[in-house]
Amino acid sequence: xxxxxxxxxxxxxxxxxxxxxxxxxxxxxxxxxxxxxxxxxxxxxxxxxxxxxxxxxxxxxxxxxxxxxxxxxxxxxxxxxxxxxxxxxxxxxxxxxxxxxxxxxxxxxxxxxxxxxxxxxxxxxxxxxxxxxxxxxxxxxxxxxxxxxxxxxxxxxxxxxxxxxxxxxxxxxxxxxxxxxxxxxxxxxxxxxxxxxxxxxxxxxxxxxxxxxxxxxxxxxxxxxxxxxxxxxxxxxxxxxxxxxxxxxxxxxxxxxxxxxxxxxxxxxxxxxxxxxxxxxxxxxxxxxxxxxxxxxxxxxxxxxxxxxxxxxxxxxxxxxxxxxxxxxxxxxxxxxxxxxxxxxxxxxxxxxxxxxxxxxxxxxxxxxxxxxxxxxxxxxxxxxxxxxxxxxxxxxxxxxxxxxxxxxxxxxxxxxxxx
Numbered sequence: 001x002x003x004x005x006x007x008x009x010x011x012x013x014x015x016x017x018x019x020x021x022x023x024x025x026x027x028x029x030x031x032x033x034x035x036x037x038x039x040x041x042x043x044x045x046x047x048x049x050x051x052x053x054x055x056x057x058x059x060x061x062x063x064x065x066x067x068x069x070x071x072x073x074x075x076x077x078x079x080x081x082x083x084x085x086x087x088x089x090x091x092x093x094x095x096x097x098x099x100x101x102x103x104x105x106x107x108x109x110x111x112x113x114x115x116x117x118x119x120x121x122x123x124x125x126x127x128x129x130x131x132x133x134x135x136x137x138x139x140x141x142x143x144x145x146x147x148x149x150x151x152x153x154x155x156x157x158x159x160x161x162x163x164x165x166x167x168x169x170x171x172x173x174x175x176x177x178x179x180x181x182x183x184x185x186x187x188x189x190x191x192x193x194x195x196x197x198x199x200x201x202x203x204x205x206x207x208x209x210x211x212x213x214x215x216x217x218x219x220x221x222x223x224x225x226x227x228x229x230x231x232x233x234x235x236x237x238x239x240x241x242x243x244x245x246x247x248x249x250x251x252x253x254x255x256x257x258x259x260x261x262x263x264x265x266x267x268x269x270x271x272x273x274x275x276x277x278x279x280x281x282x283x284x285x286x287x288x289x290x291x292x293x294x295x296x297x298x299x300x301x302x303x304x305x306x307x308x309x310x311x312x313x314x315x316x317x318x319x320x321x322x323x324x325x326x327x328x329x330x331x332x333x334x335x336x337x338x339x340x341x342x343x344x345x346x347x348x349x350x351x352x353x354x355x356x357x358x359x360x361x362x363x364x365x366x367x368x369x370x371x372x373x374x375x376x377x378x379x380x381x382x383x384x385x386x387x388x389x390x391x392x393x394x395x396x397x398x399x400x401x402x403x404x405x406x407x408x409x410x411x412x413x414x415x416x417x418x419x420x
Contacts, residue, residue, distance in 0.1 A: 007191055008270025008420065010263050011091025011256035013083040013205065014364050016351060017053040017249055020086070022368045029350050029365075032379060032393070036247050036352040038230040039211070048220050048227040051234060052211035053249025053352040055079065070162065072147065074115060074154035077162055079252040080107075080207030084163045087254035092268065093201060095168050104171035104199040105164050106190040108182035108206030108357050109156040116214040118150040159207060171199040180318075180353075181279070181405045182206065183253075183360035184413030188277050190257055200262050205254025206357040215355075216248070222287060224322060235379040236349040238319035239326045246321045249352025253360040272367050272401075273418040278302035281411035289328040289410035296332025296404065299414040303402055304340055306416055312341055312398040314391055316366045316376055318406040319346035320353065329406060330386075338387055343398070345376035345391025359405035363415055366401040370419050373397045 017035040018024040028035065036053035044050060057075060070078050084105075088095065095103060126142035128134030152158075160175045172193045176185040183206060190202035210216075219225050226233040226245035237243035263270050280298040282290050289295050307313060315337075318329055333344065347365035354361045369376050375391035382390055399419040406412045 005195060006260035007194055007257055007274050008260045008263055009255050009272050009274065009367065010258050010268045010270050011087045011089070011093065012271070012364055012367065013085070013087030013090060013252070013254040014361070015055065015079055015083050015252040016361065017055055017251070022364065025351070025365065026368055026372060029347075029376070030374065034235050034350055034352070034379070036234065036249050047213070047216055049216050049225050049248075050228070051226065051230050051247050053247070053251075054211055055209070055250045072149040073158055073162070074209065075250070076154070076207040076209040076252070077158045079209070079250070080159040080205070081162050081166055083207060083252035084167060084203060084205060084254045087203065087205065087256050088167065091256035093256065098201065100168050100170040102171055102200045103169045104190065104193050104202045105160060105169045105173045106186040106193075106202060106204045107160040107163065107173070107175050108186045108360060109159050109175055109177055109208070115150065115154040115212070117212060118147055121145040163203070169203065177356070178407065178411065179356055180358045180407035181411055181413040182356045183358070183363065184277060184279055184405060184415065187274070187360075187415060188279065191274065191277060194257060194259055200258065202257040203254060204257055205252065205360055207252035208354055208356045209250040210248045210355040211250055219248075226321070236321040236352070237380065238317070238321040238346060238349060238378070239330060239382055240380070241323065243321045243323060243326070246353045249354050251351070251354040251357060251361050253357055253364050255360070255363070270420050271371060273420055274415060275418045276303050276306045276416040277413070279411075279413040281409055283409040283411070285409065287408055288324045289406060289412070291324065291328050293328045293330070293332030293335060295406070295410040295412035296329045297335045299404070299412045300333060300336035300402075303414050303416045304336060307340065307400055310341065311400050312343070313400040313402060314343045314345065314366070314369060314376065314396060314398045316362055316369075316401065316403045317344055317346045318404045319348045320406065321349070325406060328410070329404070334386060334388060342388050343375065343391040343396060344388050345378060347376050349379050359403065359413060362405065363403045363417070366403045366417055369396075370398060370401045370417060
């Protein structure tokens with residue numbers, strides 16, 4: 001996305017298994033503590049996956065007047081509404097003080113009805129001979145044990161509806177369902193809307209709770225998740241040959257974007273500037289990226305062309321901990337960055353893979369690392385014969401940051417951030 005005007009981030013909302021806000025994440029990464037752990041919140045004995053990052057229902061604050069309407073909705077909707085409010089508050093925005101049609105909402109969502117647990121009560125009630133499911137009993141009596149909102153409670157459009165409804169937002173909006181780079185598409189659309197003059201304020205974010213039976217079943221079937229105990233799954237091991245796979249985490253992240261001139265008119269300087277967004281996918285394989293690293297190379301070349309020479313840059317790699325994905329990403333990074341002093345690290349091994357909102361959560365991690373001058377180091381020694389430097393644990397002063405994301409088919413995205 002070409003930037004016609006200077007666009008800045010004026011507010012951040014963040015909820016992860018670390019807690020609410022950016023401070024718990026800063027402390028946890030500084031203390032070398034991951035956000036995920038062995039799953040104890042519910043019985044996962046029949047799952048091949050034993051580790052995940054979970055946000056307890058009890059940690060979600062009461063949502064005052066909207067609480068009753070959200071009661072039948074999935075946890076990701078509740079997290080999203082709460083997080084969106086926090087982002088607007090952080091940006092010192094009272095929605096009622098602005099024309100509602102001048103505020104837009106651009107949402108990343110990927111849950112898409114993953115709520116098989118909503119049927120388990122009916123299945124338990126409808127057991128027949130030999131513990132087999134009695135379909136006749138299910139259709140006649142068991143169906144009464146399914147919540148009437150079961151099908152509606154977790155569809156992907158819920159979050160954008162409730163965010164715009166409760167916050168009174170009536171401007172341009174988009175709901176992007178594109179797995180791990182959904183946030184990049186939402187960000188790109190928000191920038192387009194700001195540049196065109198459609199809106200003055202853009203709320204960009206999303207929420208996802210992928211640690212559920214159906215999502216784990218789907219992704220495990222594709223060979224993407226770590227099938228092992230906590231000893232071997234914690235921490236994630238991107239770019240290492242013995243990596244068992246990725247680990248899922250729940251979360252929510254929202255950014256408030258404005259033209260710098262608009263933010264200045266209301267006394268806000270902004271946290272960082274969004275200097276460039278780039279996306280590319282070859283889709284040569286429906287799941288894996290091109291093994292040559294072409295997608296990452298193209299995205300990185302576009303972004304790096306915007307950085308002045310000899311500026312220190314921290315790259316927050318996608319780092320899925322899947323061998324074929326990591327290999328392709330590394331090749332693309334190396335090929336594109338031979339003349340830039342690059343420090344490579346990743347937030348994902350610490351936070352976990354938040355799936356449809358991973359791009360946004362990790363963009364927030366890049367922002368706070370740049371503003372607080374620390375490295376997004378890997379949680380293990382990573383030695384490679386490479387022209388690239390690894391991000392250190394501790395201090396790393398840098399005024400430029402890149403966040404990369406990648407999803408199915410090699411669909412790759414990156415955003416360039418500049419400190420203000």
